[in-house]
Amino acid sequence: MNEIEYVADRLIKEASLLHVSDIHIVPRKDDAIVRFRLDGLLMEKEALTKEMCERLITHFKFLAGMDIGERRRPQSGAMEARHQEEIIHLRLSTLPTSYDESLVIRLLPQNFFIPRSQLSLFANATKTLLSLFRQPQGLIIFTGPTGSGKTSTLYTLLRICQYEWHRNVITLEDPVEKRIDNILQVQINEKAGITYTTGLKAVLRHDPDVIMIGEIRDAETAKIAVRSAMTGHLIATTMHTKNAVGAIYRLREFGIPLGDIEQTLLAVVAQRLVDLVCPFCGEHCSIFCRKYRSIRRAAVHELLYGNALSNAIQSVQTKEKTHHYYTLQHVIRKGVALGFLPAHLLYR
Template identity: 50%
Template structure:
């Protein structure tokens, strides 16, 4: 009996979740369609399909996410919540047209599986340092790193940790909200409703927050209001796209933030990367079906704070300074020397 589109879409989602994929790609080539899974950072082929069937699957997911099925000439975005047995997943959909076809990517965000702060890092000492930032009543904590390196997971784990420690009002401003959490107030950017990062942040600051999480510093206004919030008695957590911790300081300067304000507000900058850890059960390459481990990848954190942060800010002023802290390359070499990762991880 031939599978229906609904059955096939359920099969693809279930298999992606079973393999712990972070994304599902639907791609239509010249002769056939393909479904690919991104697993541990690698894009792997799951199956090949007839082009017509692949188009129908794309249309099916667009329909479920209330996207315009007839529009294939411009990019679209949407969200969809599905339940797979006991697990609730939020899917973020993104379409992109090419010369003759349309591709679709589903980003998978589990909603009821939380990763505690203690299980994020390859090196436990990094968690102690990250946790210490939560003692600050005000200031700015920035997380940097490439797309897909786990910044959002780290931010949510930090927020959940501080919510356990003390009674406080935590408000987030996100686009989109990637993990629903009833512990704090989450505000979704909605341009049609007049809620963008500017209006959203202004409203949040009038709502008596103790801690504010801004999904990402994207422009000069967002940067300035994040600085303003941290100067007026709020602990602000946010992300920024830079290659390393020092780069965050220069990026803030490019966005019009003075070095004086940076020095007054910054409590720490964290740059992170996910690395594949050698599996004690499977050998170097952990099987996609290995059930003996919680995660095949762990975070490596470059953390700039305290004396070293002050010295780097002085360096940005043009002063000659000395400092020393564990950068990502040094941490990766340490991980390799201890036998935690293969040499391929330190070559990237």
């Protein structure tokens, strides 16, 4: 093993050991820096020489099947690594900068799934999520920013649907982040003509009980998702909105009539990942301490369903706020009061 192979292998192993979500290799004027994203925070790992940085990025690009001769345009690729009998899927993205090429590697452990007991910080939210996924038909939308754990939560719920409730689960994803046995996962490939729209039409002929759509991105996908929910299928998907009510406004922007939304929408779940108070360090956990904590963050959920959802849909129509439900801020406030969450979350 030469020097570059050793450094690349060491970075992946150290990142896996710390449960890092992303590795950043960032070029600077005279050198380069490696950063790890740990629990949402970027921490500096080490500095590299310019030559080492270029060779390391070239090495990763070669392994991921990217064009090593092209450095003037962004590229993306994927590869797999193994650490302690665990398979880790790596998604790579390059970006030309004013100094040199930058590389970000997203780590996606394939064997890890969130235990049912850790789906949410509060058990009543977990019970609600499970009861929603037991429904025979309807539309469930998960919202939240990138990195809020929406897909991980969905994967756990889909596994429960398949393994415990014996339902036929099919997913449409771009890309497939985690491979699950006995669940049919379709990779979106627009060059081959497999878009969310065409893929969803094909999936509906494959006798599904539950369909997961990676993301509703356009009006056509939104219309087919709503139509599928009307015809006896449970549809779970994600959407980028600020809060749960925002998903209703987004569906309206896509041209979905309020009557169809009212008939099909079962729930909107807004999710965030928040740091738990460290039992040793308190609110500000040391980087060194994080390594030894098995649970460092938890998901909190804003659940909009039932009467509150009906009132929210009516509010969109009348433009008058008549809905009341527990928002994320209410849930976080409860977590702080019980001592689970750090107080600084109240001021975000």
